[in-house]
Each structure stands twice: as C-alpha cells, then as structure tokens.
Amino acid sequence: MKPGDELPVLSVPVTRTLIVAGALATRDFTDVHHDPEAARAKGAPDVFMNILTTQGLVSRFLTERLGPGARLRKLSIRLGTPNYPGDTLHVTGTITSVSDDERAVEIALMGINSLGRHVTGTASMTLSPQEAGS
Amino acid sequence: MTVADLSAQLTAYEGRSAVLGGRGRDPVDAAMIRHWCEAMGVPGPDPAVPGVGPGVAEAPPAMLQVWIMSGLSGAVGRTAAYEELVALLDRAGCTAVVATDCEQEYLRPLRTGDEITFDAVIESVSPRKTTALGTGHFITTRTEIRANGELAGIHRFRVLRYAPARTRTASPAERPRPVINRDNAGFWEGVAGHRLLIQRCTACGRQRFPWLPGCGECGSPLWEAVEASGEGVVFSYVVMHHPPVPGFEAPYAVGLIELAEGVRMISSLVGVAPARIRIGMPVALEFVRAGDQELPVFRAYEEGL
Numbered sequence: 001m002k003p004g005d006e007l008p009v010l011s012v013p014v015t016r017t018l019i020v021a022g023a024l025a026t027r028d029f030t031d032v033h034h035d036p037e038a039a040r041a042k043g044a045p046d047v048f049m050n051i052l053t054t055q056g057l058v059s060r061f062l063t064e065r066l067g068p069g070a071r072l073r074k075l076s077i078r079l080g081t082p083n084y085p086g087d088t089l090h091v092t093g094t095i096t097s098v099s100d101d102e103r104a105v106e107i108a109l110m111g112i113n114s115l116g117r118h119v120t121g122t123a124s125m126t127l128s129p130q131e132a133g134s
Numbered sequence: 135m136t137v138a139d140l141s142a143q144l145t146a147y148e149g150r151s152a153v154l155g156g157r158g159r160d161p162v163d164a165a166m167i168r169h170w171c172e173a174m175g176v177p178g179p180d181p182a183v184p185g186v187g188p189g190v191a192e193a194p195p196a197m198l199q200v201w202i203m204s205g206l207s208g209a210v211g212r213t214a215a216y217e218e219l220v221a222l223l224d225r226a227g228c229t230a231v232v233a234t235d236c237e238q239e240y241l242r243p244l245r246t247g248d249e250i251t252f253d254a255v256i257e258s259v260s261p262r263k264t265t266a267l268g269t270g271h272f273i274t275t276r277t278e279i280r281a282n283g284e285l286a287g288i289h290r291f292r293v294l295r296y297a298p299a300r301t302r303t304a305s306p307a308e309r310p311r312p313v314i315n316r317d318n319a320g321f322w323e324g325v326a327g328h329r330l331l332i333q334r335c336t337a338c339g340r341q342r343f344p345w346l347p348g349c350g351e352c353g354s355p356l357w358e359a360v361e362a363s364g365e366g367v368v369f370s371y372v373v374m375h376h377p378p379v380p381g382f383e384a385p386y387a388v389g390l391i392e393l394a395e396g397v398r399m400i401s402s403l404v405g406v407a408p409a410r411i412r413i414g415m416p417v418a419l420e421f422v423r424a425g426d427q428e429l430p431v432f433r434a435y436e437e438g439l
Contacts, residue, residue, distance in 0.1 A: 012175070018173065021169075021172070021173040022173045022174070024169070024173075025166075025169040025170045025172070025173035025174075025200075026170065026173075026197075026199070026200050026203065027166075027200055027203035027204075027205050028203060029205060029206045030231070032230075032232070041298070042230045042267075042298045043230070043267050043268055043298040043299045044267070050233070051233035051234075051236055052199055052200065052236075053173065053174070055196050055199075055236055055238075056170065056173070056174040056194075056196050056197075057174060057175075058196075059174075059194060059195065059196035060174050060175060060176045063176070063194075064176075071195070071240075072194075072195040072196065072240055073239070073240055074237075074238065074239045074240070075195075075196060075236075075237075075238050075240075076235075076236070076237035076238070077235070077236050077237075078234065078235045079233065079234050079235070
C-alpha cells in the first residue's frame with residue numbers, strides 16, 4: 001500500500017428503505033429523512049439520506065477495503081449534493097499517506113451520485129500487522 | 135432586526151455550552167448495533183471479539199453519535215443558551231435544519247454495557263449564508279463523548295439552520311421586461327405582430343442580430359428589416375437551476391439559437407425536458423405572452439419525432 005493507491009469503488013443503490021432504515025438505525029427522526037411531504041415543504045423534492053447514514057456507508061467502505069482488523073481513528077466528512085431515492089452512491093478512496101511502519105494510513109474519500117459530489121472527506125486508520133504487510 | 139444585528143447576537147453564543155452533563159438514553163447495546171449494521175449492510179456485532187470479554191460486542195466507531203441522539207422524545211440535556219440560539223434563528227425564519235459536516239476522532243472503542251455521557255460547546259455560528267436550500271446560518275458544535283467516564287470520542291458537527299427557499303409555481307407575468315429603445319424598437323414591434331425581424335445591411339447585404347444602428351461588416355448605417363423564417367437549430371444552451379429568477383420555474387433551458395438565416399439569438403427553449411436538449415436539435419419559433427408582453431421562444435424537437 002502506498003500513497004496514490006486507489007481503493008476499489010463501493011456502489012450503493014440509494015433506496016427509500018436504505019434512507020429510512022439508516023435514519024432510524026441512527027436514531028435520527030428528522031422528518032425530511034422519512035416523510036416526503038415534509039421534505040417538499042422544506043424545499044427538497046423528496047426524502048434524502050441523513051449524514052449519519054452517509055458516515056456509516058463511508059465507514060463500511062473503509063473497513064471492507066482495508067480489512068476487518070483495520071481500525072478507524074478519525075473520520076471527517078462534508079455533505080454536498082443530497083442522496084435522493086433512486087440514485088446510486090459510488091464511494092471512492094485514495095491512499096494519501098502511509099506511516100513508515102505501514103500501520104497508519106490516511107485516505108481521501110469521495111462519494112458521487114447523479115447530482116455530483118454527495119460526500120467528500122478524509123479518514124485515518126490503523127491496520128493490523130498482517131494487513132500492514134499486504 | 136437587521137442582518138448585522140442578528141449576526142452579532144448569534145456570534146455571542148460562540149464558546150457557550152450546548153449540552154452540559156448529557157447522558158445517553160441507554161447503555162451501548164447489541165440491538166442498536168445490529169440495527170445499524172443491517173441498515174449499512176455490514177456484518178452484525180460479533181460478541182467474540184478477542185480481549186473484549188464473553189458476550190460483549192464492540193460498536194462500529196462510526197456509530198459514535200448514535201449513542202447521544204435525542205430520538206423522538208426530545209433533546210437530552212441541551213442548555214438554555216443553545217435553546218435560545220435555536221429560538222433566535224426560528225424567529226428569523228430559519229426553521230429548517232440540515233447537517234453538513236461531521237468530524238470524529240475515536241479514542242476508545244465503545245462496547246455493549248458502556249454508559250455514555252457527553253458535553254458539547256457551541257464552537258461557531260457563521261454569518262448569514264445563502265445556499266441552494268435557502269438562506270441561514272451554520273452552527274458548529276464540539277462534543278466530548280465519554281464511556282464509563284473515560285473520554286471515548288470527539289465529535290464536531292455542523293448544521294445549517296435556514297429559511298427554506300420558497301417553492302411555488304412561477305407566473306410568466308413576472309418575467310423581466312425587455313429594454314426597448316430607439317435601436318431595437320422595430321424588433322419588438324415585429325414581435326408584437328408575431329414576426330421575427332432581423333436586419334439586413336443594404337450596402338453590403340450582411341444580415342445581423344441583435345439589432346444595431348450600423349453594420350458590423352462595412353459600417354453602413356443603412357439597413358432594412360427582413361422577416362426570419364423562425365426555423366433554426368440549437369447552437370448552444372445552458373440549463374438554469376439556481377439562482378431563482380422571477381417568472382421562471384427551474385430547471386429551464388436558455389438556448390443560443392442559430393436561425394436558418396445564419397444569425398444567432400438567445401431565447402427560451404421549450405417543449406423538451408432540459409436534460410434532453412442537445413446541440414444541433416431543430417427548433418421552431420413560437421410566441422408566448424408574459425403579462426402584457428409578447429416574447430419569441432423556440433420549441434425544440436427531439437430527433438426522430
């Protein structure tokens with residue numbers, strides 16, 4: 001693993017079920033994440049994904065790509081375009097730095113949907129010794 | 135209250151406590167971890183993580199904020215200062231809220247049975263910002279989250295509290311009026327009679343649009359008006375999403391139309407969804423009435439139709 005390495009893309013269909021299940025599993029009962037009429041009244045065309053679900057999907061991408069022994073140390077995300085039902089989120093990541101002992105890595109993240117950049121961010125992770133060697 | 139007055143009042147909340155002595159509703163538990171894992175599409179909690187202990191599962195780090203969420207029954211331990219800040223923004227029309235940024239640092243894993251406590255500070259309140267959703271203020275809070283009294287994570291969260299941009303049907307009568315002057319009056323007289331007039335230089339024969347007092351080719355001030363056929367193609371176009379313009383309902387297309395006569399003009403493109411417009415698409419002239427004003431627009435035709 002070295003700076004510049006790109007992690008394989010994770011593509012997630014953005015279904016109503018994912019939006020609502022994600023909102024409730026993160027204890028986020030804000031109406032725009034489950035009630036289309038409430039979302040429209042607030043200027044959005046439909047319900048949209050909450051930030052905690054985006055964060056969960058980004059963390060899934062990181063742990064799936066870096067192995068079960070990898071630990072998330074820091075995660076910073078910024079939301080851009082909303083994730084509406086029927087779209088697909090494509091999460092990508094690039095290794096930006098690797099420590100000398102290959103145990104600590106930093107990753108630049110981006111999640112794109114049909115409207116543009118849904119999420120951008122950075123993550124810091126530590127790898128287990130066997131993953132660090134791979 | 136002026137915008138500056140409101141901004142000054144809002145800034146006074148920076149550094150004040152948002153939550154003091156907050157407590158998670160329940161200890162970290164396997165059921166919530168399972169809900170989260172199922173929603174995100176990851177394997178469920180593994181109670182056999184080495185070193186954690188029998189029957190104890192570790193929560194995914196990205197669940198950090200979940201344990202301090204208020205839920206349906208209302209906010210946990212918010213200070214009067216934070217409630218005042220929200221009320222001030224509510225009164226200013228900023229009644230909608232959307233999260234924009236989240237930065238987290240995970241210092242100690244959370245395990246089933248951990249009791250969660252937290253404190254939060256209002257780190258900053260932004261000046262008034264206009265976004266695609268509406269105009270409002272960004273509030274950033276920094277929360278320290280403890281598990282059994284031990285610092286487990288730092289959670290910085292930014293929300294936009296905003297006045298929703300009005301969604302209403304645009305009335306064509308609100309469209310901006312053309313500026314009619316001595317040089318272009320003949321063009322607008324033609325439009326009023328449903329004729330699209332362009333100019334032709336009577337010295338060199340060059341046709342031109344928009345209307346100008348002299349020929350750009352030979353400089354002659356002599357010209358005559360000729361009626362265009364109204365046939366043309368899309369030479370280029372843009373699709374407008376933002377900002378809102380009175381009389382127009384976004385998204386809408388503005389085309390640079392190349393007329394059969396060879397001159398180009400900017401006008402509305404109608405009849406085809408903006409996403410389906412293509413360069414080279416044939417168009418034909420139509421007139422629409424906006425209040426008391428006739429306007430030339432172009433209807434686009436999809437290939438093969």
